[in-house]
Amino acid sequence: MGEFLFWPVLLAYGEAAVAYAGDVRRPGSAGRLATWGVRIGWLLQTALLVEQATRADGFPWTTWAGSLNLFVWLVVTVYLVWGCRDRYRLLGLAVMPLAAVLLVLARVGGGTGATGSGGYSTAFLVLHVGLLSFAFAALTLSAALAVLYLWQERRLKAHRPGALLGRAPSLLTLETLSARTIVVALPALTAGIVAGLVRLRSEGGGIDALMAVTLGTWVVYGAYLVLRYEAGWRGRRAAYLALAGFALVIVARVGLQLTHFS
Amino acid sequence: MTLTLVGLSHQATPIAVRERAFVPLPQASQLAKELADAGEAVCLSTCNRTELYLVGEDAERRALDALTDLSGLPEEEVRGVVYRLADEAAALHLFRVAAGLDSMVPGEGEILGQVRSAFEVGAAGPVLDRLFRQALHAGKKVRAETAIAESPASVSSAAAALAQQVFGQLDECLVMLVGAGHVAELAARSLAARGAHIAVVANRSVDRAEALAVRFGGVGIPLEAAAERLADVDVLVSSTGAPGRTFGRADVEAALRARKGRPLFLIDLAVPRDLDPAIHELDGCYLYDIDDLESVVAASLAGRRREAARAEAIVAEEGERFRGWLASREVVPAIASLRAWAEEIRAAELERARGRLGLSESQHAAVESVTAQIVNKLLHLPTVRLKEAAAGADGGSYAEAVRHLFDLGDDDPH
Numbered sequence: 001m002g003e004f005l006f007w008p009v010l011l012a013y014g015e016a017a018v019a020y021a022g023d024v025r026r027p028g029s030a031g032r033l034a035t036w037g038v039r040i041g042w043l044l045q046t047a048l049l050v051e052q053a054t055r056a057d058g059f060p061w062t063t064w065a066g067s068l069n070l071f072v073w074l075v076v077t078v079y080l081v082w083g084c085r086d087r088y089r090l091l092g093l094a095v096m097p098l099a100a101v102l103l104v105l106a107r108v109g110g111g112t113g114a115t116g117s118g119g120y121s122t123a124f125l126v127l128h129v130g131l132l133s134f135a136f137a138a139l140t141l142s143a144a145l146a147v148l149y150l151w152q153e154r155r156l157k158a159h160r161p162g163a164l165l166g167r168a169p170s171l172l173t174l175e176t177l178s179a180r181t182i183v184v185a186l187p188a189l190t191a192g193i194v195a196g197l198v199r200l201r202s203e204g205g206g207i208d209a210l211m212a213v214t215l216g217t218w219v220v221y222g223a224y225l226v227l228r229y230e231a232g233w234r235g236r237r238a239a240y241l242a243l244a245g246f247a248l249v250i251v252a253r254v255g256l257q258l259t260h261f262s
Numbered sequence: 263m264t265l266t267l268v269g270l271s272h273q274a275t276p277i278a279v280r281e282r283a284f285v286p287l288p289q290a291s292q293l294a295k296e297l298a299d300a301g302e303a304v305c306l307s308t309c310n311r312t313e314l315y316l317v318g319e320d321a322e323r324r325a326l327d328a329l330t331d332l333s334g335l336p337e338e339e340v341r342g343v344v345y346r347l348a349d350e351a352a353a354l355h356l357f358r359v360a361a362g363l364d365s366m367v368p369g370e371g372e373i374l375g376q377v378r379s380a381f382e383v384g385a386a387g388p389v390l391d392r393l394f395r396q397a398l399h400a401g402k403k404v405r406a407e408t409a410i411a412e413s414p415a416s417v418s419s420a421a422a423a424l425a426q427q428v429f430g431q432l433d434e435c436l437v438m439l440v441g442a443g444h445v446a447e448l449a450a451r452s453l454a455a456r457g458a459h460i461a462v463v464a465n466r467s468v469d470r471a472e473a474l475a476v477r478f479g480g481v482g483i484p485l486e487a488a489a490e491r492l493a494d495v496d497v498l499v500s501s502t503g504a505p506g507r508t509f510g511r512a513d514v515e516a517a518l519r520a521r522k523g524r525p526l527f528l529i530d531l532a533v534p535r536d537l538d539p540a541i542h543e544l545d546g547c548y549l550y551d552i553d554d555l556e557s558v559v560a561a562s563l564a565g566r567r568r569e570a571a572r573a574e575a576i577v578a579e580e581g582e583r584f585r586g587w588l589a590s591r592e593v594v595p596a597i598a599s600l601r602a603w604a605e606e607i608r609a610a611e612l613e614r615a616r617g618r619l620g621l622s623e624s625q626h627a628a629v630e631s632v633t634a635q636i637v638n639k640l641l642h643l644p645t646v647r648l649k650e651a652a653a654g655a656d657g658g659s660y661a662e663a664v665r666h667l668f669d670l671g672d673d674d675p676h
Contacts, residue, residue: 152427157542159554161427162561167412170430171525234523235546 005048010103012041013076017096023089031089038096042080045073067129068106071253072099074137078181079144090168094144105254124199131192132214136249138185139221143246145178146239153236175235178242179228186221193218213252220245265389265588267352268325268344269306269313272366275343283312283333291383297324304384304394308376310366311359315352317389322346349588353393354581360401361577362410368566369410369573374401392587400580407576410569413562418452420558421529421550425453425497428527428548432458438495439463440488440509441502442470445531449499454478461495464488466502489513493520499529500536508536511544518546529555590652596661597645599670604637 016037022030049070052061061070079095152168155161169177193214200207207215224241227233233241270283285293285307293314297303301318312332314325330340347355355364360377362369381394405411414420422432429435435458439446442465450460460478464485465471471482483491485508492498492513500508509528518526523546530537530551542549550558612633616626644664651660664670 156424156427156548159550159557160561161424161558167409168427170426171428173430232522235525237545238523 005044005051006103006107009041009045009048010100010107012037012044013096013100013103016041016092017100020089020092020096024093034089034092034096038076038080038092042073042076045069045076049073061129065106065109067133068102068109068253070129071133071136072102072106074133075099075102075140078137078141088169091141091144091148094147095141098140098144102254124195128192128195128199131188131195135185135189135192136253138181138188139217139246139249142178142181142185142242143249145174145181146242146246149174149178149239150236150243153239171235175238179225179238182221182224182242182245186218186225189214189218189221210252213248217245217248217252220248264317264321265349265352265393266316266321266325267313267347267355268316268322268329269311270329270340270344271311271313271364273364274345279333279335279343280310280312282335283307283329284309285312285332287379287383290380293328294384297328298385298387299324302385302387302390304380304386304390306356306359306377306380308373311364313356313359315356315384315390315393317387350581350585353396353584353588354577356393356397357400357577357580357584358574360397361404361573362401363404363570363573363577367415367563368570369405369408370415371405371411374398374405377401389588389591393584396580396584400577403580404573404576408569408572410566410573413565414559415563415566416452417531417552417555417559418448420555420562421449421499421531422452422456422458424548424550424555424558425458425527425529426456428525429496432456435459435496436461436494437497437499438488438491439474440485440498440500440536441465441532442467442474442482443501443503445501446499447474449501449529449531450474450478453497453499458497462488462491464491466504489517492517492526496524497527497529499531501531502536503532503534504536505534507538509541510538511540514541514544514547518544521546531555586653589658590649592658593648593652593661596664596670597648600644600664600668601641603668603670604641608633608637 016034019030019034019037023034049061052066061067075095076099079091079099148168149171152174153171156171196211196214200211220241224233224238224245227241228238270280272280275283285305287307290305290307294303294305297305297314297316299318301316301321303318304315306313306315312329314328316322316325318324326337326340326344329344330337333340356377358364360374362371362373365373377394378398381390381398384390384394386394414423425435426432432453435453437450437453437458437460439450439460439462442463446463454460460475460480462480463471463475463478463482464487465474465482466485468482468484471484473482475482485502489509492509493516498509502508514526514528525546525548528537528541528547528549530549533552535551537549537551539549539551541547612630621629648660648664
């Protein structure tokens with residue numbers, strides 16, 4: 001059942017990604033098709049995750065591919081909060097292709113099927129993996145906002161606003177939303193890291209590459225907030241810093257195996 | 263009765279004639295009432311067109327006379343420039359007008375309000391009421407479903423739209439005008455219309471600065487003091503036309519430092535330019551001069567023309583709906599006559615049989631109900647068929663056939 005649901009999810013997200021590209025060229029029905037693609041894909045993926053949760057014994061998404069699947073669902077969930085509004089449709093141009101690609105990677109990298117919890121308590125996994133996945137998903141949205149900001153800023157600087165005028169959110173809105181999303185994500189990231197460190201301390205063991213990159217991510221986003229709110233880092237500089245943090249998110253989510261759960 | 267449109271517009275009539283035919287709204291109301299006589303009339307008059315929509319006897323003749331009187335030109339000359347349309351062609355024309363498709367700038371928004379005002383002060387009856395309501399609906403639909411009206415169509419509206427693209431809602435944006443001429447005022451109006459607050463007007467003549475500032479609720483200051491206020495405002499509009507630069511890169515750099523990362527949008531409407539072009543290189547700063555704004559407008563107008571094709575399809579759909587409604591009106595009197603005729607026979611036959619049958623009150627009521635149902639059932643299908651035929655092209659001939667078959671005559675039963 002779960003494997004059967006994967007393809008419709010991918011199809012819906014892929015359709016949304018293509019339709020968002022079409023909406024940039026010709027606004028209107030393509031944008032509505034894209035939004036429906038996101039909604040239907042999200043519902044199907046929710047069904048996929050529910051099916052996995054009911055089938056598995058304990059927390060089911062501890063493998064690299066499984067957690068990537070959960071991560072994609074969280075990214076799309078966070079995006080849906082804004083995605084249905086006309087003025088944020090362009091955000092889908094950054095989010096939906098990423099969601100589709102990550103879903104394919106999850107499939108190629110071991111399937112989206114669920115596994116057991118590998119000896120870890122469900123409460124710990126929900127707290128640790130759940131919080132980190134939520135934080136990473138929010139940071140992905142923040143990065144998408146930063147990309148849209150840079151794209152729009154570049155066009156305004158080039159005196160070619162074109163189709164953006166009146167259709168995309170303003171620079172100030174994008175910048176503020178990106179920062180606010182990081183404000184929400186950082187406490188979740190902190191709590192997820194603390195949960196992992198507490199467990200590490202009680203069970204023993206060393207810091208692996210994934211933990212190091214996650215800590216690095218925390219440092220970059222912490223610096224982002226300090227620099228933005230204390231030193232007045234706004235605009236392009238802030239957007240580049242958010243993207244630097246997101247590069248670490250991608251390394252943590254896609255580049256490294258969840259070795260410490262194996 | 264036929265719907266008739268007689269009008270003149272910017273498409274074929276020079277402004278010298280249009281301005282003579284222009285009718286201000288109160289007089290348009292008066293004119294519509296005079297023209298309505300026993301029918302209906304609406305006068306739509308803007309700087310680009312004067313159009314008379316009439317329903318009634320000899321409508322074209324009366325509309326032509328009215329336009330001739332208004333323009334003060336010989337009738338032959340008026341006949342040479344006016345267009346005359348009837349029924350669905352007239353309706354389609356009004357739908358295009360309301361959608362902004364017949365405007366100089368495709369999709370411009372003002373015309374929709376003008377159509378509404380003309381309708382409200384006119385003397386509309388059933389046909390014009392339906393026509394103008396549907397035109398307003400078509401205008402709104404075109405603007406909602408296409409991007410024809412989204413992009414700016416003038417330099418001042420482009421400047422305001424760009425400011426919105428930087429700051430979003432302009433309600434909390436402060437604007438400084440440098441120069442107090444007509445160009446600055448136009449830009450200020452456009453920004454103020456979107457919620458921006460014109461806080462400062464700087465000018466060589468402080469009196470002129472204050473005169474303009476007071477209209478927008480701001481303050482007037484001398485030109486020399488403008489640099490000090492730069493850090494406090496979000497949008498600067500410069501249009502002095504003075505030979506030198508009013509602001510250099512260093513002035514703006516200092517202002518940006520004081521603004522702690524909040525962006526600054528600068529509009530240079532002067533020729534020669536007031537602002538150093540190097541300002542645009544600064545991070546968080548956006549400088550648009552008159553050429554930049556004109557190229558934004560040109561791109562936007564090209565976009566509007568592309569969207570016009572989609573808008574035409576929507577308008578054609580509305581035109582088709584109106585045609586169907588108009589045609590259905592042709593068969594309504596025939597249906598009403600048919601039903602009245604059947605009811606008359608039913609009632610007469612029932613009355614004749616009453617005495618013969620010796621029915622009680624309750625029995626009579628039951629027979630009354632049964633016969634009414636029989637008549638209704640018999641006439642249901644012909645009624646539906648007539649309405650269907652009206653939606654196509656055969657409404658008139660079907661109505662005529664019914665009248666002939668049942669010898670109904672031409673008069674409306676009511």
